[in-house]
Amino acid sequence: MKMSRLFGRTIREVPAEAEIISHKLLLRAGLVRKLASGIYQYNPLAWRSMKKIQDILRLEMEAVGMQEINMPVVQPAELWQESGRWYSVGSEMARFKDRSGRDMVLAITHEEAVTELVRNEINSYRQLPLALYQIQLKFRDEPRSRGGLIRVREFYMKDGYSFHVDEADLDVYYEDVMAAYFRIFKRAGLDVLSVESDNGNIGGKVSHEFMYVTPIGEDRLILCPNCDYAANQEVAQSHLEKREEQIAGDLEKVATPGCKSIKEVADFFKAEEHDCLKALFYVSNEEIVMVAIQGDLELNELKLKKILDDPNIRMATEEELEAAGIVAGYASPKGQKIRVLLDRSVYNSENWIIGANQEGYHYQNAQLNRDFTGEGPFDFELVEEGALCPQCQTPLKEQRGVEVGNIFKLGTQYSASMKAVFLDEKGELRPMDMGCYGIGLGRMLSCVIEEYNDQYGIIWPMSVAPxxxxxxxxxxxxxxxxxxxxxxxxxxxxxxxxxxxxxxxxxxxxxxxxxxxxxxxxxxxxxxxxxxxxxxxxxxxxxxxxxxxxxxxxxxxxxxxxxxxxxxx
RNA sequence: CGGGACGUAGCGCAGUUUGGUAGCGCGUCUGGCUUGGGACCAGAAGGCCGGGGGUUCGAAUCCCUCCGUCCCGACCA
Incomplete structure (x- = not known):
């Protein structure tokens, strides 16, 4: 190609909209141009790199036996109604009516489509396992795009799906794909970590995210410097340290004027924040629920959502608390009429400083079961830097990362609801065990640039250079x-x-x-x-x-x- | 959706406080000169000052409203 004919010119000055390095370089080198927020056009150089990434993806996907297919972006609502996601997915899925008034969607992903495709073709265990993949556009109307190609609304994704006779077979294949993923990122010059992650909307039980570690990442990662423990903060767990042997004291009510925050209360009692019990109030299905947790710990809302089995929880407003007779700042589980959930840390001390449910008063030496009760123990802890590794008890580190890929064991979530079933050796009808495996191409491209650059520009690795x-x-x-x-x-x-x-x-x-x-x-x-x-x-x-x-x-x-x-x- | 910033030529910006009909740099085009790290000289093209409404003799500038963009958070397979 001759530069004199190349479409997409370089620019000296950095467009004001770009803040992170890869975004600036993508624009300055003439690789991409923005069409709308989170929607980009790829110029020839960028598209060549995208094709190089595709080559790598195809090579490694074929190597683990996946066959390439292509599924539509525009899909009928019925498909999504069948899986239930028509109702559970919010406005990030674009919906419209076709000319005859039929409800349609722009696919945010393709589990439904692939399940529909496979259930009509596969009906015997002899045809399994099966693995299919595609490199296809997705549209997710994200509430907020950012960082150039890091988080966009329209994007290319390599998404693969596997179908198995049982969980054991899925487990083996899952490991194969994980290994293939590491090879893919390595070929592109990216060092990634696999971390335990939340399955979110997609369902299933086990999942891993592949993270490129960088301060500009949107995800918070909890990593153990000593062992291999690595998790997205959303699901990270910690080892709870046993407290020193305590002698249970008598419950005592103390006037604590003006002490509303945990810090103020701890200072007043000349105690530590972890000696206080923190009470938090959420609204789930119009009902106020109290969560009690050790004072120095933060609550992980995702964990609460899962335990309540309600994705729509929110913190209660002051008005709601007042209406329910709850004294904000001085609330505690003691004598509480509403539902009370206890974090496992609450079981870890004999002498809590808790609110007296009365303006200006706290109790000290409050004891679980003797003085207050609740449901539990649950793990609500938002694990942060310094918490102890659940595997080896080393203090954990926190870093940020960009999720460049993910893999899920879906199990029979879709095959059961959408009746993707097969006849096994015994002639019995069973749902297939499914896995799904995604990689965002634009994100990968961005991360490569983020990793390889200097003050003058991009430094492409050979494998993905245009x-x-x-x-x-x-x-x-x-x-x-x-x-x-x-x-x-x-x-x-x-x-x-x-x-x-x-x-x-x-x-x-x-x-x-x-x-x-x-x-x-x-x-x-x-x-x-x-x-x-x-x-x-x-x-x-x-x-x-x-x-x-x-x-x-x-x-x-x-x-x-x-x-x-x-x-x- | 909450908080913040912004919208003037392809890009980066000034002009808005104090209203008088738009400017600078880069880039583009023409000609000259130059050729190992974003030269120089001369000339030129390019703007519904985000849209609509209002105030005013007069609005990029003041007021109202809508739209768009970016950042933080919420959210996020």
């Missing part, structure tokens, strides 16, 4: 231009992917564009080197350039590319 070589000529000298043209042809003929900067521009401009676009190898043909029969070669990732005999340049380039593409597990 082209391998940036060839440029310096000056107007006819011999130089002729030699550069010749080299361009020579490289192309040899199968090297080359972007040829044939523009009549000053060298500085070309070099800056070369650095910005960031192809792995830069070749410069100039008068002064050509006089000595040399051509300059510079790797984008290295500081120094080298001069190479013109005759051996092709060989050298091919070697560099081959070495960079060599994959070792």
């Amino acid at each position: 082209y391998h070589v940036y060839l440029c000529s310096v000056g107007k000298d006819e011999e130089v231009i002729a030699r550069a043209d010749e080299l361009y042809q020579e490289l192309k003929d040899a199968g090297v992917e080359v972007l040829y900067d044939d523009r009549d521009l000053r060298p500085g401009v070309k070099f800056n564009d070369a650095d910005l676009i960031g192809l792995p190898i830069r070749l410069v043909v100039s008068k002064r080197n050509l006089n000595e029969g040399l051509i300059e070669l510079k790797e984008r990732s290295k500081a120094e350039s080298e001069k190479i005999e013109a005759d051996s340049i092709l060989n050298r380039v091919q070697t560099l590319i081959a070495e960079a593409l060599k994959f070792e597990e």
Whole structure:
């Protein structure tokens, strides 16, 4: 490709809308342009990289026996009504009516479609296991897109689905896919972590997310520096340290004027925050529920949602509390009429400082069962940095990450509701065990740029670079231009992917564009080197350039590319 | 959906406080000159000042309203 003809120009100044590095570089290098919030157009260079990512995905998916298919983005509502997600998914799914008034959706994912497809084809255990995948557009009308291609509304996803006779078979395949995922990200130059994660809307039990660790990530990760424990904060658990042996004291009511926060109360009693009991109020199905947890711990709302089996909980308002006769700031489980849920930490001490359910008063030495009760123990803890690892009790670390992929064991969630069943060896009808496996292509692209860049621009890994070589000529000298043209042809003929900067521009401009676009190898043909029969070669990732005999340049380039593409597990 | 910022030429911005009919830099086009790290000179094109309504003799500027964009949070397979 010649630069003079390439669509998508570079820009010097950073568009005001970009804040993170990958977003800035995507725009500056002319890779993408925004059409609307969270909706992007891909220019040729970006699209070539996307295709490189697709190549990697196809290679590794085929290697674990997945077959590529393609399913529609526009789907009838009936499909989603059958799985129930027509009702459970909110406004992130775009819905519309077709010309005959039929309800339709833009697919946010394809579990329903693939299940429908498979249930009509597969009816015997002899046809299982089966694994299908596609690389397809998804539309999710996210409440907030951000960070260029990190979080968008329209995006390409590789989504795979597997079907098994039983859970054991799914378990084995799940591990295969996990291994394939690590190979995929490694091929693209990304180091990722797999973390335990929430299944969210999709259902099922076991799932893992693949995280590229970066401060710009949206997900909070809880990681153990000592063992392999790694979890999304949404589901992270901790080891609860046993408190010192305590002598149970007598319940005592104490005037605590103006002490509403845990900190104020702890200071008043010259105690620690973990000696106080924190009471939180949520509304679930129009009913106020109290959650009690050790004072220094935060509550993980997702855990509460699961325990209440209600995704629509919210914190109670002050008015609601007042109406229910609850004294905000001085509330406790003692003598409470509403439903009380107790975190496991509440079982960990004999002497709690709790509210007296009366303005300006607290109790000290309150004891579970003797002085108050509730349902439990539950784990409501929002695990934060410093909590102890549930596996090895080392203090945990917190980092941020971008979710570039995920895998789920769906079990029979969809196959049961949508009747994707088969006849087993005994002639009995059973639902298939399903797994699903996603990777966001644009996110992957963004993360690669986020990982590989410097002050001048992108530094593409060979495997996903739009082209391998940036060839440029310096000056107007006819011999130089002729030699550069010749080299361009020579490289192309040899199968090297080359972007040829044939523009009549000053060298500085070309070099800056070369650095910005960031192809792995830069070749410069100039008068002064050509006089000595040399051509300059510079790797984008290295500081120094080298001069190479013109005759051996092709060989050298091919070697560099081959070495960079060599994959070792 | 809550909080914050913003919307003026392709991009980055000034002008808005104090109303008088739009400017700078980069980029683009023409010509000249230059050619190893975003040169220089001369000329040119390009704007419904986000949309609508109002106040006023007069609105980019003041008021109302809608829309859009970004950031933080909520949310998020």
